[in-house]
Amino acid sequence: MYNRAVRITIGLDREHRVKLLELAARRGEKDLSAVIAEAIEAYLGDTTAMDRLRKSALALRGKLSKAEAESLRRHVAALRGSQPPVSPT
Numbered sequence: 001m002y003n004r005a006v007r008i009t010i011g012l013d014r015e016h017r018v019k020l021l022e023l024a025a026r027r028g029e030k031d032l033s034a035v036i037a038e039a040i041e042a043y044l045g046d047t048t049a050m051d052r053l054r055k056s057a058l059a060l061r062g063k064l065s066k067a068e069a070e071s072l073r074r075h076v077a078a079l080r081g082s083q084p085p086v087s088p089t
Contacts, residue, residue: 005033 012020017032024035064072 010036 020032020035024030024032027035029035
């Protein structure tokens with residue numbers, strides 16, 4: 001299998017373009033290709049990691065007792081600031 005780059009056209013905000021050009025220049029790159037490729041790899045890696053975490057969390061569905069689930073729900077709500085903190089049970 002060949003690993004050839006494909007040319008595409010993307011629209012960038014002026015501010016983003018300037019920042020990317022500055023980053024490329026600091027790294028000694030002549031254009032934005034390497035910087036953008038690295039950003040895409042990082043984004044796709046993060047997305048894959050989040051998908052794995054989401055699947056792991058969904059696999060836990062039904063593993064807590066009703067009391068444990070309610071306690072966890074109260075603690076999360078308190079951490080989010082929607083309720084006063086509760087003491088652990």
